[in-house]
Amino acid sequence: MQKRILEFTNILRKSGIRVSTSETIDAFSALDLLSLDDREIFRDALCTTLVKRGEEVPTFRELFDLFWSGFYDSLRDSFNQAAGGLPEGMDLEELLKQIAEMLQNMEGEIGDLSELARAMLTGDLSALEQMIREAAEQAGIERIENFLQVGFFSRRTLEGLGAEGAGEELRDLMQQLQDAGMSPEQIEALRGLIDGLMEAVRKSVRNFTERELQKQNHDYMEKFRRETLLEKSFYHLTEEEVKKMREVVERLAQKIKNILTIRRKRMKRGKLDLHQTLRRNMSHGGIPFELVWKHRKKDRPKLVILCDVSSSVANVSRFMLQFCYTLQEAFTKIRAFIFVAELGEVTHLFQDGDINVSIEQALEGGDVINVYTRSNFGYAFNHFWQNFLSAIDNKTTVIVLGDARNNYNDPKAWCLRDIQTKAKNVVWLNPESPSAWGFGDSVMDKYAPYTDVAEECRNLRQLSSMIDRLVVL
Amino acid sequence: MFESVKSVEERLGDLRYICDENIATVVFLAQRLEKPVLIEGPAGVGKTELAKVVAEATTRQLIRLQCYEGLDEAKALYEWEYSKQLLYTQILKERFTEVMGGAKTIREAAELVGKEDSVFFSENFIVARPLLNAITSEVPTVLLIDEVDKGDPEFEAFLLEVLSDFQVTVPELGTIAAKQKPMVFLTSNNTREMSDALKRRCLHLYIDYPSEELEYRILTAKVPEAETSLVEDLVAMMQRIRALDLKKTPSISETLDWARALLALNATELEADVVKQTLNVILKYEGDVRKAQGELDKLLAKKGGEARAAAPAAEPPSAGTVKKGALH
Numbered sequence: 001m002q003k004r005i006l007e008f009t010n011i012l013r014k015s016g017i018r019v020s021t022s023e024t025i026d027a028f029s030a031l032d033l034l035s036l037d038d039r040e041i042f043r044d045a046l047c048t049t050l051v052k053r054g055e056e057v058p059t060f061r062e063l064f065d066l067f068w069s070g071f072y073d074s075l076r077d078s079f080n081q082a083a084g085g086l087p088e089g090m091d092l093e094e095l096l097k098q099i100a101e102m103l104q105n106m107e108g109e110i111g112d113l114s115e116l117a118r119a120m121l122t123g124d125l126s127a128l129e130q131m132i133r134e135a136a137e138q139a140g141i142e143r144i145e146n147f148l149q150v151g152f153f154s155r156r157t158l159e160g161l162g163a164e165g166a167g168e169e170l171r172d173l174m175q176q177l178q179d180a181g182m183s184p185e186q187i188e189a190l191r192g193l194i195d196g197l198m199e200a201v202r203k204s205v206r207n208f209t210e211r212e213l214q215k216q217n218h219d220y221m222e223k224f225r226r227e228t229l230l231e232k233s234f235y236h237l238t239e240e241e242v243k244k245m246r247e248v249v250e251r252l253a254q255k256i257k258n259i260l261t262i263r264r265k266r267m268k269r270g271k272l273d274l275h276q277t278l279r280r281n282m283s284h285g286g287i288p289f290e291l292v293w294k295h296r297k298k299d300r301p302k303l304v305i306l307c308d309v310s311s312s313v314a315n316v317s318r319f320m321l322q323f324c325y326t327l328q329e330a331f332t333k334i335r336a337f338i339f340v341a342e343l344g345e346v347t348h349l350f351q352d353g354d355i356n357v358s359i360e361q362a363l364e365g366g367d368v369i370n371v372y373t374r375s376n377f378g379y380a381f382n383h384f385w386q387n388f389l390s391a392i393d394n395k396t397t398v399i400v401l402g403d404a405r406n407n408y409n410d411p412k413a414w415c416l417r418d419i420q421t422k423a424k425n426v427v428w429l430n431p432e433s434p435s436a437w438g439f440g441d442s443v444m445d446k447y448a449p450y451t452d453v454a455e456e457c458r459n460l461r462q463l464s465s466m467i468d469r470l471v472v473l
Numbered sequence: 474m475f476e477s478v479k480s481v482e483e484r485l486g487d488l489r490y491i492c493d494e495n496i497a498t499v500v501f502l503a504q505r506l507e508k509p510v511l512i513e514g515p516a517g518v519g520k521t522e523l524a525k526v527v528a529e530a531t532t533r534q535l536i537r538l539q540c541y542e543g544l545d546e547a548k549a550l551y552e553w554e555y556s557k558q559l560l561y562t563q564i565l566k567e568r569f570t571e572v573m574g575g576a577k578t579i580r581e582a583a584e585l586v587g588k589e590d591s592v593f594f595s596e597n598f599i600v601a602r603p604l605l606n607a608i609t610s611e612v613p614t615v616l617l618i619d620e621v622d623k624g625d626p627e628f629e630a631f632l633l634e635v636l637s638d639f640q641v642t643v644p645e646l647g648t649i650a651a652k653q654k655p656m657v658f659l660t661s662n663n664t665r666e667m668s669d670a671l672k673r674r675c676l677h678l679y680i681d682y683p684s685e686e687l688e689y690r691i692l693t694a695k696v697p698e699a700e701t702s703l704v705e706d707l708v709a710m711m712q713r714i715r716a717l718d719l720k721k722t723p724s725i726s727e728t729l730d731w732a733r734a735l736l737a738l739n740a741t742e743l744e745a746d747v748v749k750q751t752l753n754v755i756l757k758y759e760g761d762v763r764k765a766q767g768e769l770d771k772l773l774a775k776k777g778g779e780a781r782a783a784a785p786a787a788e789p790p791s792a793g794t795v796k797k798g799a800l801h
Contacts, residue, residue, distance in 0.1 A: 020673050026506065033505045034478070034498070041478055044498040052672035054513045054663060054679040254665050287563065289556050 001036075002028070008067050009050065011215060015063060017056050023049055039068075066215050075125055075132075075204050082196030083123065086189050095189065096122065099173075102180055113173070117166040120197045128201075132208055135160035141212050150213060154206045163201050170194045242315065246356065248460060249319050253326035253467075270294035301397045301424070301470070303334045306384065308402030309363050310340045310375045316431050316457060317401050321359050323467050325350055335391055336362065339380035344368025345388070375405055377443065378412035385415040389422065397425045397470065400451075403432050404444040411443040416450040426450065429457035429466060474531070475501055490519070490526040491691045499678045500527060509636045509657035511621075511672060514680035516662055517724035521619055523680075524658035528615035533656065536610070537617045538603040540624035546631055550641060551605045554598045561593070594645035604632075607655045608641050614655040622661040629671050637674045683725055685712050691725060696732045706743045707732055713772050714755070714765060723755040731755050745773055 005027060009019045027049040036042055043064055051060045083092045099121075119127045139156035158164075171194065178187050276292035303324060307317035317338075324334055335347045346362040365371040392398065398419055420426045428451040430437065430444060438445030448454045457463050475481045481497040500523075503510045512520045528535040538549055546552075562569075572589065576582035601609065607616040618632070635641060639651035659675065661667060683691060689708045692699065699707075711728050723731075734754045740747045749766060756762045765772070 018669065022673060026508070026676075029506055030502050033502065040494050041498050044495045045502060047495075048499045048502060048510075048676045048678060052511070052669075052675070052677040053666075057679050287559060289559055291555075 005031075005046075008046075008063075011063055011067060012050060012060065015059060017051060017053075017059065019050050023052075026050075043068075063215070066211055071204075071208055071211055072125065072129055074207050075129055078200040078203050078207075079123055079125060079197070082193065082200045086193060092123070092193075095186065095193075098182075098186070099177065099190075102177055102182065105180070113169055114162065114166055116162055117169045117173075120166060120201065121170065128204075131161060132157065132205055136205075136208060136212065141209065142216070144209065144213050144216060147213065150206065150209050153212075154202075154209045157205050157209065158202065161201075161205070163198070163205075166201075167194070167198050170197070242318070245319065245460065246322065249322050250326060253323055301331055302393070302395050303331050303470075304388075304391055304396055304398045304423075305334065305336045306343075306380075306398065306400045306402075307336065307338050307362075308340065308375065308377075308400075309338045309365070309371055312405070313401060313403055313431055314363055316429065316463070318359055318363060319460065319463055320399070320401055320429070321362065322355060323463065325355050325358075327467070332395075337384065337388070338362055338365070338369060339377075339383075340369065340371050341373045341376035341379050342369040343380040343383040374407045375402075376409045377402060377404060377406045377447075378410045378415075381415035381419075382412050385418060389418065392419060392422045394422070394424055396423050397427060398423045399470070400426070400428045400447075401457075402428075403430055403442070404428075404437070404447055405441050406443045408441050411446045413443075413446045413450060416447055420450045420452070425452045427452065427466075427470070428454040429463075430454065431458050432456065433458065475504055477501065484530045485526055486694070488526050488529055489694045490522060491687065491694050492523070493684075493687055496523065496678065496680065499676055503676055504531075504656060506676070507639075507654050509659060509675045510678055511659045511661065511667065511675040512678045512680060513661050513663050515682065515722065515724055517726035518680045518682060519725060520660040520680055521617065524615055524617040524660070527656065527658070528617075531613070531615070531656070533613045533615045534610065535615050535617060536603050536607045536655070537619060539619050540621050540628065542623060542625060544624050544628055546628075547602070549602050549604050549628065550631065550635075551602055551643060552600045553594070554600050558593050558598050561598075596646070599643070599646075604635050605641055605649070607657075608635065608639065608649060608651045610653060610655070613653045616655040616657045618657065618659045620662060621659045622664045622667065626665075626668065629668050633670055633674065636671070682715055682722070685709070688712075688725060688728060692728060692732055695729055696736070699732050699736055700741055703735065703741060703743070704732070707735070710743060710748075710772060711755075717764060717768060719756070719761045719764065720758045721756070721761065727755040743773065745769060748773070 006024070009024050009027075012019050027046055030045045030049050031042070034041055034045055043061075046064070047057065047060055051057055086092060086095070113121070115127070116131060118124070119131065136153070136157045138160045139153055141153055141157070144150070144153055174187060174190050174194065177190070182190075271294050273292045273294040277288050277290070278286065280290050280292055281288050305320065305324060307313075307321065309317055321336060324331070324336075328334065334350075335345065336350065337343055337345050344365075346358075346368060349358045349361050363371075400416075416426070428444075428447065432442065432444075433456050436442060437448065444454070453469075455462070455466065457466055475484065478494065478497045478501045481501045482492060482494065485492055485497070485500075499510060502508070512523065514520055525535060527533075569586070572585055573582045576585055599605075603616070607614050621629070621632075636657060639654050640648050642648045685708055688711065689704060692704050692708060693701075696704075707728065711723065711731075715722050731751060731754045734751050735743075735747065738747065738751070748769065752762050752765055756765055
């Protein structure tokens with residue numbers, strides 16, 4: 001039992017559920033206290049000790065069903081089906097009793113049959129399960145990787161099990177019984193039963209192989225799915241993933257918020273304010289009953305975000321906006337602008353209503369710009385320089401999101417230079433990797449000198465680490 | 474003490490907390506393994522109530538610590554009573570002069586004062602907060618740390634000592650170990666993820682929205698005066714409402730409120746008008762109410778019991794039998 005539980009925790013770990021040694025020990029001591037007869041209680045006990053995240057519970061349940069006794073259940077089902085195939089008025093037990101009697105008369109015994117044939121005939125399912133498990137292990141089942149191999153491993157398992165041999169034996173037995181004078185109806189029933197049993201064994205082995213495949217693969221798929229959301233490039237997100245991503249972004253934003261509150265609290269409480277303390281405690285004759293602390297102040301940054309919303313960068317812009325607006329309280333003021341060629345302000349969209357709805361509106365142009373044109377960074381920066389340069393002061397951090405693919409237009413990098421001179425920081429996040437900057441129609445190399453930070457931002461992990469730095473910049 | 478999983482289920486059931494086997498198993502294990510339980514799940518499914526009911530069932534005293542942003546050691550664990558210490562020094566001024574009377578040098582005087590040092594950092598001057606109270610209590614207790622996710626991450630850090638060893642270290646006094654190990658329940662709405670260190674020390678319990686059958690049982694136990702047919706319709710309706718894409722999905726506490734509201738209105742059946750009027754009992758956002766109203770026909774049409782003969786008017790709810798404000 002212990003070994004099986006350890007195996008199970010290993011499978012859990014493989015599928016990305018973190019199980020520590022102390023938790024495994026907890027599971028053991030929990031099982032000591034409970035009776036193992038009740039499958040539900042057994043499962044709940046393992047679940048409560050091993051799995052500590054609500055969203056991992058479904059994974060646990062699936063794996064639990066795959067791993068524990070799920071196979072036994074299906075084995076039982078297919079054998080019951082085989083036994084249920086007997087004609088009416090005939091009972092499996094009675095038939096077996098009669099066979100045993102007749103064998104005795106023939107100086108034979110059921111015990112002479114091979115282990116497998118005996119288990120099949122008497123319906124000893126736990127022995128059968130054990131045999132299938134062993135045969136499958138012999139066949140190297142743990143190496144199964146894809147669905148095409150199911151047939152191969154099933155065959156090898158059946159061979160290792162000696163299923164055909166057992167079938168022969170049973171048919172011989174039937175012949176003997178017929179010779180010994182068993183009634184034709186009974187022989188007919190027996191023939192049906194044997195065929196049914198053979199079919200059941202074959203089905204069960206295949207079933208076992210498929211389960212094993214799921215078990216090995218489950219892990220892998222799940223893990224794959226989870227990891228990729230953080231790592232996956234924004235370029236290749238499906239709509240479904242964009243939705244899921246929203247939750248992830250919210251989680252990350254929450255995390256950053258937490259860190260911020262701690263930082264701010266530490267910042268808040270400065271040294272003892274002697275002046276105030278003495279003054280406040282005059283009424284106590286100068287004995288300092290109440291202490292007053294100095295508050296340290298740190299200016300929260302102002303943000304100006306310039307988002308390229310052309311289709312190539314839309315996803316980065318989407319999550320950046322979501323981040324910044326979820327973290328609103330970390331900044332004094334956020335102004336958001338969108339551009340493709342024209343540039344327009346979308347701050348007002350965010351003033352009321354749901355963040356996500358506002359973001360979608362902004363990405364569609366928000367009635368301020370035409371999004372169905374070709375990117376022109378130079379034009380957009382120039383527009384900003386002419387109309388909104390006053391929005392920038394020495395406490396403002398400017399974030400530009402874009403791939404700097406300018407369609408061979410004039411980059412007008414001097415606009416960005418002027419912006420940088422006025423601003424506290426200019427941060428450029430580019431979804432392309434630095435090695436592509438400056439190649440083709442990319443003018444990133446022209447812009448990069450006028451930024452304080454220029455970084456690749458292709459997936460969520462990079463984006464969140466960027467945000468984290470932003471709030472302290 | 475609970476003897477078995479079954480007895481947990483029964484004894485909580487006696488107190489009208491209907492739980493499934495999963496919850497019962499965890500409570501049983503928590504008591505036997507002397508481990509804290511971290512309860513997660515959506516709002517209003519009875520997380521806090523579970524701790525309260527367990528306290529009642531085991532006749533332990535309930536100590537509750539409500540977490541919020543900015544909760545710190547001084548408010549959760551203990552605090553030195555600075556003003557009292559100062560007051561005592563003022564009162565005892567004369568005595569100090571006496572003690573130091575014999576001292577010739579400043580060094581000697583300081584040593585003499587140093588000897589009396591421990592007087593001011595003794596249990597007299599400590600204000601115990603919930604966590605320390607739970608540890609030092611003479612009677613067995615249930616410690617409920619409510620909405621632990623609302624607290625700051627640093628707060629988790631000093632919870633760890635309490636949760637794993639049931640002890641508190643006060644630097645000036647040393648380590649105070651529990652006289653009676655408390656049963657600890659932590660609840661979380663999952664607004665943020667708890668640290669792994671904390672999770673490892675706890676048993677984990679996820680309470681989800683109840684199944685139809687369980688909700689039915691809860692409703693009949695908590696609002697016994699409601700008609701069976703009404704309860705059935707209500708439960709079926711709630712399950713369908715939860716399937717809608719809502720901002721805040723109603724949970725069992727809302728179902729109970731709704732049942733009581735319907736009783737107060739003397740409604741014996743779920744009719745479109747009544748439902749429309751009372752939807753705001755279960756749905757807390759304007760958008761959600763509008764959405765549900767839009768789907769109302771569909772929600773009601775699927776209702777099975779149309780053909781049922783009109784039930785006799787339900788009795789008006791008697792305030793005595795319904796525990797006011799007690800959620801599931």
